[in-house]
Amino acid sequence: MNPYLQEYITLTREYHAQDGKPSCVVALYDLADELAMTDDLEAKKVLVDLYEQLALYTSAYRLFTEIIDKPNRKQLKKLTRLQEMSQSHGDRFALPRPLKKEEKKHRQELLQSLPHFIYHPDPIATGAFVEGEAKVCPSCGKESTIYYDLIPYCIDNIENLCPFCIANGLAAKKFDAEFIQDAEWQGEVDPEKNQLLFCQTPGYISWQGEHWLSCCQDYCAYLGTVGTKELKTMGIAEQVLADYEAREEYQEVEDYLFKDGPICGYLFRCLHCQKYQIWVDAD
Template sequence: MNPYLQKYITLKKQYIAQEGNPPSVSALYELVDELAKSDDLEAKKVLVDLYEQLGLYASAYDLFTKIITKPDRKQIKKLAHLAEMSQSHGDRFALPRPLRKEEKKQRTELSQSLPHFIYHPDPLSTGAFVEGEAKLCPSCGKESNIYYNLMPYCIDNIKNLCPFCIANGLAAKKFDAEFVQDAECQGELDPEKDQVLFLPDPWLL
């Protein structure tokens, strides 16, 4: 057994035994970094399996198409599976890489700069908001490097809303948008809570 495969099997067993806790996921991603630097074909083969394990199907498919040679029935079946998963899932639903200590500190500082959402206190960690290159918010017209990563429920195709326009209700009012899909009502209606949940108001800030 080649050392790359042996290490992967060991880490995979740890991941399963530890029920996918953050340290076990971090160990798998560290192996990704290690294998990605290698030109060894055996390392790349293991990397394909590791990508698949982490849910990085687009990455697995892309790499597999580059290293596959004289495909046999087993490889053709694997290629078809990865092609299908790459098309339907891509890398979008991959296991998130746990933040390192310094990254956690930066994330905490960044989160503190955001408006407060009562029912969604940490939208950066859930992926509702993402940090990236500055983009214009279609609601206020100002640039923001933190923006909504989902699509609001409205007629227009709205992207890159800044967190402040969502929190103060401007985006909801301007685009007649809601940010939570209609939910089944159970029990008594509470208009005040519905307003907070579906159409954020200025007092959320």
């Protein structure tokens, strides 16, 4: 057995044995970085499997197409599977790479530089906004190194909106756009809250589109994706899952709910009573 494969097997076993402990995730990503630096064919074969383990399906598919040579039936089956996962999932739902101390500090500084979104308090952590090379915001025409990573709901295909044009409503007005697909509400309609949510709040990455929850006559704050494990760690699994079951949507999700998985939970918290709720979506 080649040393690359041996290390991959060892780290994967540790990851599963320790229930996805952050240090194990870091080790897998560090191995991926190491394998990506070499031209060794055996290393690249292992890297394909490692990318798949991390749910980086587009990365796995692209690399596999580069190294596959005169594929046999088994390889063609794998190629087809990776292609399908690349098209349906891409790299969007990859296992999050835990941040290092200095990265956490930088992210906090980024968050403080953004306008505050009451219904989406940390759009950096949720992936709604990303940092990269400077791009021109199509709304205000100014360059920004932080921009919206989703597409608003409008006629035009608008990309790279800056956070400020979403927060002040300029982008929604200019492009006749909304950022949230759907939301629940009980009672009399509140136009101001609807304006703030649909036109001035960044959406979140999901399988079938956003479905925003409400409580106490207001929309809730979106906190991010969760699975049953995360809910149990927070000590809220029993209450949250029971409340969700009462919605009569997906049933008996506890055993199948995984953060960023094919059945994923989206966590919300009431701005007033602080109660947690989840919405569940599937691929």
